[in-house]
């Protein structure tokens with residue numbers, strides 16, 4: 001089986017590979033151009049590479065690395081969810097989100113997730129394995145290619161799909177460095193957001209490494225008792241430690257941090273909790289994003305009413321905390337990340 005992952009190799013590593021294959025180093029630049037500028041999905045299209053090299057590539061590196069199993073388009077065309085299959089047969093989800101002024105891809109960082117958040121389909125299904133850097137970049141390339149075919153350009157990347165990116169730190173950073181490389185896709189760091197459930201050592205490391213990317217924290221509750229019920233990781237890293245790490249991130253990077261608050265009907269959407277959230281975040285250079293829960297198959301919880309979300313927002317705005325409401329997209333294409341794969345697994349079980 002072919003084992004090289006071209007999309008996980010930076011230009012220097014590709015040069016090294018060319019030298020190992022007794023090819024001139026400039027072939028790496030040509031290959032890089034085909035991958036990241038021309039976005040080709042087939043070795044045969046790389047016509048300035050000698051046939052021998054193309055054959056060698058085909059024998060040693062699957063291309064593209066991930067195969068499309070299924071895509072689902074939202075009825076209004078605003079989003080596409082793709083189920084992609086890795087070489088070992090594992091499947092992951094990647095979502096394309098089209099907005100008037102930008103086109104975003106939401107990528108997965110792991111197959112499944114070990115953190116078991118109650119509201120999340122991925123968490124409910126457990127952890128299988130980390131994704132490689134190549135598999136993360138391959139999701140970005142898939143989206144860039146699909147959008148280009150529509151005459152659109154990929155502008156933003158969010159690590160908000162399946163998995164916890166800060167528990168797969170090295171691979172996530174390698175992937176980010178590749179997609180930011182100006183010689184390749186050249187994605188601007190400001191157009192990349194990483195979301196975490198609150199892995200404190202990872203947040204500190206990200207602050208230290210200062211890649212320039214944006215950070216989002218899944219908050220979902222303003223106190224430890226409730227948050228631990230929603231995000232079990234809170235027992236290991238309580239809110240005070242998360243907030244301290246966020247302070248460090250802001251002071252090292254000067255970047256505004258986003259707090260995501262998934263609103264669950266009757267669980268975390270009361271005005272009292274809105275006041276508590278305002279208190280918790282007072283004085284932080286941040287922004288809050290309120291998101292109605294997408295129902296999952298294994299939980300009876302429902303998203304909050306529009307009224308509850310608006311009331312919650314009003315309290316935060318009153319406290320001068322910038323707060324937006326994320327418009328739900330693609331709900332009819334099986335909602336949040338992890339749910340398409342989950343559905344497929346359930347179908348297999350039948």
Ligand code: SAH
Nearest residue numbers: 120160163164195196197218260293294336
């Ligand atoms: N593991 C990371 C990133 C992936 S989850 C994290 O937890 O932040 C990305 C976001 O989707 C998180 O804020 C998560 O809480 C949210 N999410 C998970 N399941 C959801 C659901 N059913 N409805 C709405 N948002 C959900």
Ligand code: SF4
Nearest residue numbers: 113117120123163197
């Ligand atoms: Fe994992 Fe994030 Fe889902 Fe929690 S919300 S289970 S951390 S993917």
